[in-house]
Amino acid sequence: MSIALTSAAAPTSTRQDKLRVMVVDDSVVIRGMISRWIGAEPDMEVVASLRTGLDAVNQLERINPDVAVLDIEMPELDGISALPKLLAKKRDLIIIMASTLTRRNAEISFKALSLGASDYIPKPESTREASAAETFRHDLIQKIRHLGAKIRRNVLAPAHVTPPLAPVHERPREASVRAPTVAPAAQSQLARRPFSMLAPRVLLIGSSTGGPQALMSLVTEIGPVIDRFPVLITQHMPPTFTTILAEHLARSSRRPAHEAVDGEIVKAGRIYLAPGGRHMKVVRHGAEAAIALDDGPPVNFCKPAVDPLFTSAIDVWQGGIMSVILTGMGSDGMRGGKDIVAAGGSVIAQDEATSVVWGMPGAAANAGICAAILPLNQIAPKLVRLFSGDRA
Numbered sequence: 001m002s003i004a005l006t007s008a009a010a011p012t013s014t015r016q017d018k019l020r021v022m023v024v025d026d027s028v029v030i031r032g033m034i035s036r037w038i039g040a041e042p043d044m045e046v047v048a049s050l051r052t053g054l055d056a057v058n059q060l061e062r063i064n065p066d067v068a069v070l071d072i073e074m075p076e077l078d079g080i081s082a083l084p085k086l087l088a089k090k091r092d093l094i095i096i097m098a099s100t101l102t103r104r105n106a107e108i109s110f111k112a113l114s115l116g117a118s119d120y121i122p123k124p125e126s127t128r129e130a131s132a133a134e135t136f137r138h139d140l141i142q143k144i145r146h147l148g149a150k151i152r153r154n155v156l157a158p159a160h161v162t163p164p165l166a167p168v169h170e171r172p173r174e175a176s177v178r179a180p181t182v183a184p185a186a187q188s189q190l191a192r193r194p195f196s197m198l199a200p201r202v203l204l205i206g207s208s209t210g211g212p213q214a215l216m217s218l219v220t221e222i223g224p225v226i227d228r229f230p231v232l233i234t235q236h237m238p239p240t241f242t243t244i245l246a247e248h249l250a251r252s253s254r255r256p257a258h259e260a261v262d263g264e265i266v267k268a269g270r271i272y273l274a275p276g277g278r279h280m281k282v283v284r285h286g287a288e289a290a291i292a293l294d295d296g297p298p299v300n301f302c303k304p305a306v307d308p309l310f311t312s313a314i315d316v317w318q319g320g321i322m323s324v325i326l327t328g329m330g331s332d333g334m335r336g337g338k339d340i341v342a343a344g345g346s347v348i349a350q351d352e353a354t355s356v357v358w359g360m361p362g363a364a365a366n367a368g369i370c371a372a373i374l375p376l377n378q379i380a381p382k383l384v385r386l387f388s389g390d391r392a
């Protein structure tokens with residue numbers, strides 16, 4: 001197989017600073033491909049390429065990786081069985097689950113998040129298709145880099161880690177991220193805008209890496225908002241995975257939640273999730289709003305992307321938009337957030353300490369468009385107050 005792939009922008013790094021990556025997959029082709037990609041990056045290196053989960057568990061202490069890319073389906077010990085054993089030996093190990101796009105694997109990936117995996121990535125069905133391989137390469141390298149860098153900066157102190165994605169029946173209502181009592185100095189100095197004086201009429205949410213966990217925590221606490229207003233969510237996720245996420249959101253919120261359908265009317269009391277592989281926009285439909293799914297090219301390397309949702313909503317709700325940007329890599333949502341603020345709406349960003357990756361919310365915060373930058377467990381109470389008439 002010969003695929004010409006460009007290297008993503010990366011910081012320069014000494015050998016001692018390089019992220020140590022362990023690749024675990026029973027396919028020699030996949031192991032070789034991922035190892036070549038990682039080896040081409042100046043800030044990371046492959047320290048082990050292993051065939052089974054059992055090999056990974058037995059050799060973990062000797063290898064001492066920062067990040068593990070862990071396949072789901074393997075002989076001897078599969079990924080979901082190896083995951084807790086690896087974390088028991090190294091609590092701060094970053095584990096990225098890799099799987100093909102099947103419903104079963106999507107469900108297993110969500111279970112992996114509940115067991116402590118940091119993230120997941122779908123493997124292309126055929127690595128011979130250059131575009132699919134390039135997307136996989138880009139996403140994987142970025143996940144390794146951003147998740148690994150946070151460990152290296154010692155930001156993931158135990159009290160600040162976003163909790164695993166626990167099943168709804170196992171998660172008490174008060175179980176949310178423990179935020180530090182004092183905001184980091186740099187974050188506290190970021191400019192804030194006043195909240196809009198216009199009453200919000202819709203809640204828009206954008207998220208990426210760490211988003212499923214954050215979304216589950218958030219929707220559990222905003223029932224009063226969902227009951228009276230529509231909630232539209234774009235989470236960076238592939239097809240099938242968004243189907244499972246919608247089911248989780250429905251169980252967590254105890255409200256109707258589903259992948260958005262092209263042309264359907266947007267109604268209060270419902271959660272609409274952008275389906276994987278399609279951008280979700282909204283358009284006017286008489287006096288109402290309707291979903292418009294877009295099969296256009298990726299935006300900010302993502303499809304679905306947050307910016308198309310944010311920007312399109314302005315034509316429907318003008319300044320009556322409350323938007324939230326949660327944890328995620330990149331800057332998706334920042335440009336759309338600027339447009340929302342210019343139209344008279346408001347933006348809330350998740351803070352750095354409770355974000356798995358402070359890329360998307362950090363971009364919005366640094367752009368000076370946020371009315372608030374809050375720990376995850378403070379966002380829901382704030383939204384309930386704002387949608388109840390509080391403008392402060």
